[in-house]
Amino acid sequence: MPASRPPLAVTMGDPSGIGPEIVARLFLRHPEARRWIAVGDPLVMADALHRLGAAGGVRRIDDVAEARHEPGLLDVLASSDLETLPPVGRVCAQSGRAAYAAILRAIGLARSGRVAGIVTAPIHKEALSAAGLAYPGHTEILAEHSGGARVAMMLANDEIRTVLVTIHCALSEAIRRGDFAAQMAAIRLAHEAGRSLGIDAPRVAVAGLNPHAGEGGLFGDEEIRIIGPAVEAARAEGIDASGPWPGDTVFMQARQGRFDVVVAQYHDQGLIPVKYMGLEKGVNVTLGLPFVRTSPDHGTAFDIAGRGLADPSSLGTAFDYAERLIARHAAAPRPADAALHL
Incomplete structure (x- = not known):
């Protein structure tokens, strides 16, 4: 990746599901090769790395410019500051609010050009509802907070x-x-x-x-x-x-x-x-946005959350897909808030 290009942002997803774990696993598989930041709660991401027995930890940052991308330390741009960890494996309003905050922060970063695109870990629709947020999923949140664009979902392998x-x-x-x-x-x-x-x-x-x-x-x-x-x-x-x-x-x-x-x-x-x-091969791409957004083709998997069993392959595929899309559009000038031709 060119050093001048902004990093990708990877949101943590629902803290009660497998999102934080697969983000942590993605980092541990490629601690030195990828220049990206996590967007989410530092306490949640530190716990995810600890559960996996990681030797490193997280570096809390409040601005993209503070990221160092050092091996062994995951840069986490704080979108929330939870005092206690949410329960694992069940619907929780606290998790719904934290997941939503991470998405909004990532959207703001992408719209301002501070990050090159967004890769989102899974969220839970019932957790959003429990938090009083009337969104059926990521796509509707992205559409509303990205300039009112008419968007569509593309699933691909x-x-x-x-x-x-x-x-x-x-x-x-x-x-x-x-x-x-x-x-x-x-x-x-x-x-x-x-x-x-x-x-x-x-x-x-x-x-x-x-x-x-x-x-x-x-x-x-x-x-x-x-x-x-x-x-x-x-x-x-x-x-x-x-x-x-x-x-x-x-x-x-x-x-x-x-x-x-x-x-x-x-x-x-x-x-x-x-x-x-195969869920590990599928990628969700949101079309019509002014920035690239991809996600894995699976949900929060509450049944295995917190057990160290989550597979980050689909998240990794979504990351690679985002990189491909960004590379194709990097040289094409466009208005700051215009929809990409995706």
């Missing part, structure tokens, strides 16, 4: 990439929200995401909502009324979009090389194929 039209909502609500504007936004973001990954003319496949993509209207008409017209409109803009394709086969075709990105209509339609191929 080495074989398939999927962009979601709707994210965290009931299936009935996803059907309502998947209007023409939502379809167009997702298709455009999928196209730009492919280009950001070095694909000059990404082939964007749009999945249908209903079985067999509606079977000509026999199983629903959203494909005829909404999705198909959006595909045609995207093609008129010069995007290589096609569909709507049946949701039960389009990912297989993408894996075989026919498509570069699949636009899925709702959360589980898009995430099941990626997660089935």
Whole structure:
């Protein structure tokens, strides 16, 4: 990494889950090779390193400029100052507030250019709710606090990439929200995401909502009324979009090389194929933000939190993915708060 480039920020996630542990493990696996800072609570991160038997510890910092990136000491930019450790392995309002504070601090750093991008460890939606924070997840927090951008979630691994039209909502609500504007936004973001990954003319496949993509209207008409017209409109803009394709086969075709990105209509339609191929390989990328943000493709894993069993592979993959995206855009000038072409 060029010495002049700001470091990446890695948020600690929910302190009651495996977030602090996988951040600590990421640091211990590469203590000297990566220039980054953790954003979170110093007490929580010190405890995570201690539980892993680490010889080093944390250095609390209050500004990115104070980071030294020295082997054996993890620079932790303090976003909270807990006096006691939250309980491990269960929903806790204290953890929800601390996780949220870390995300907000990281967003501010990214928007000001103090960090090159954000990699986020998992948070728990019920903990946010317990803390009085009405957010379904990271994506909605990022959208609200990053200039009101229209964002989308892309889940990716080495074989398939999927962009979601709707994210965290009931299936009935996803059907309502998947209007023409939502379809167009997702298709455009999928196209730009492919280009950001070095694909000059990404082939964007749009999945249908209903079985067999509606079977000509026999199983629903959203494909005829909404999705198909959006595909045609995207093609008129010069995007290589096609569909709507049946949701039960389009990912297989993408894996075989026919498509570069699949636009899925709702959360589980898009995430099941990626997660089935292995959580350690999946990366969540938020598209449409003015900075790079990635995260691992798994949750807080309360069932193994605090037991030293968490695998940081997906977090490491998310870190590497962020580095790739940042490197591709480093030379391209842009307005300070404009959305990256991701």
